[in-house]
Amino acid sequence: MLHAQPIVFVVDDDPSVREALESLIIQAGWKPKVFVSAQEFLEHPRAMVPSCLVLDVTLPGLSGLELQSLIAGDRSDMPIIFITGHADVPMTVKAMKAGAVEFLTKPVPEDALIAAIDSAIARSRVTLEKESDVQALRGRYSKLTPRERDVMALVVRGLLNKQVGGDLGMAEITVKAHRGQVMRKMNAASFADLVNMAARLGLAPPSKR
Numbered sequence: 001m002l003h004a005q006p007i008v009f010v011v012d013d014d015p016s017v018r019e020a021l022e023s024l025i026i027q028a029g030w031k032p033k034v035f036v037s038a039q040e041f042l043e044h045p046r047a048m049v050p051s052c053l054v055l056d057v058t059l060p061g062l063s064g065l066e067l068q069s070l071i072a073g074d075r076s077d078m079p080i081i082f083i084t085g086h087a088d089v090p091m092t093v094k095a096m097k098a099g100a101v102e103f104l105t106k107p108v109p110e111d112a113l114i115a116a117i118d119s120a121i122a123r124s125r126v127t128l129e130k131e132s133d134v135q136a137l138r139g140r141y142s143k144l145t146p147r148e149r150d151v152m153a154l155v156v157r158g159l160l161n162k163q164v165g166g167d168l169g170m171a172e173i174t175v176k177a178h179r180g181q182v183m184r185k186m187n188a189a190s191f192a193d194l195v196n197m198a199a200r201l202g203l204a205p206p207s208k209r
Contacts, residue, residue: 004049006121010034011041011067012056012083017106021054021113028114030121038062038070046075050128052101052120054113057084057091065091068098077127079120083108137197140186148185151178155191156198 008025010032012018018034025032035041038059057064068080082095085106092103101123102116144152147168154164161175168175188194 005029005031006050006052006124007031007033007047008117008121009041009044009051009053009078010055011036011038011053011059011064013037013059014056017056017083024110024113025117028117030117036060038064038067041067042070048128050121050125051078052117052124053078053080054117055080055082057082057095058086065095065098068095068100072099077124077131079123081113081116081120083113134200137186137201141197141201143185144182148178148182151175152182152186152194152198153203155179155182156195156203 008030010018010021010025012021012034013036018036022032022034033044033047035044039061041053055064055067059067062070064082064084071078076099079101080095080099081102081104082092082100083104083106084091095103101120104112104116141149147170150168151164154167159167161172161179164179165172165175182188183194186194186197188197
């Protein structure tokens, strides 16, 4: 996934712009996917590879800014580069505040666009790596027993084995055994490593029994 050829999505209703951008993207070594409208883009399945979106502001139907708003929640791994022939300050500010990485005015200089795409793809790769790491953590966490999860949640708060046993109603030696299993199953190199994993998983402590 992370080593696949990056994809540069383009949404622009101008055929000449789409053709020029497609050619430029291919020359730069990336894979282009071009669309006439925001709706056409939305119908395309999400690509789990490093990617970015070169998006025109003014489009038939949904505008570029409206598309940005729609996909902001579930496509954080796909940075957006806006291009437009009619830029104004409020529009630019709105796009950048919503997370756009660049806002370029047509005709877009090729070197500026390539630099923006290169930066966006690097950012996409980092985001995907983080998502992959969290998914792997969730997979390991899912293999813990309910009791092991309870122990982990309390241990990472800094409670001693005796305190965990008191909270969960079990012997200290049993807590120690569960703690060892947690470390092994989570592949934690140290206690600090386990605490970091718990934070990334967003774990909440169990209620007292």
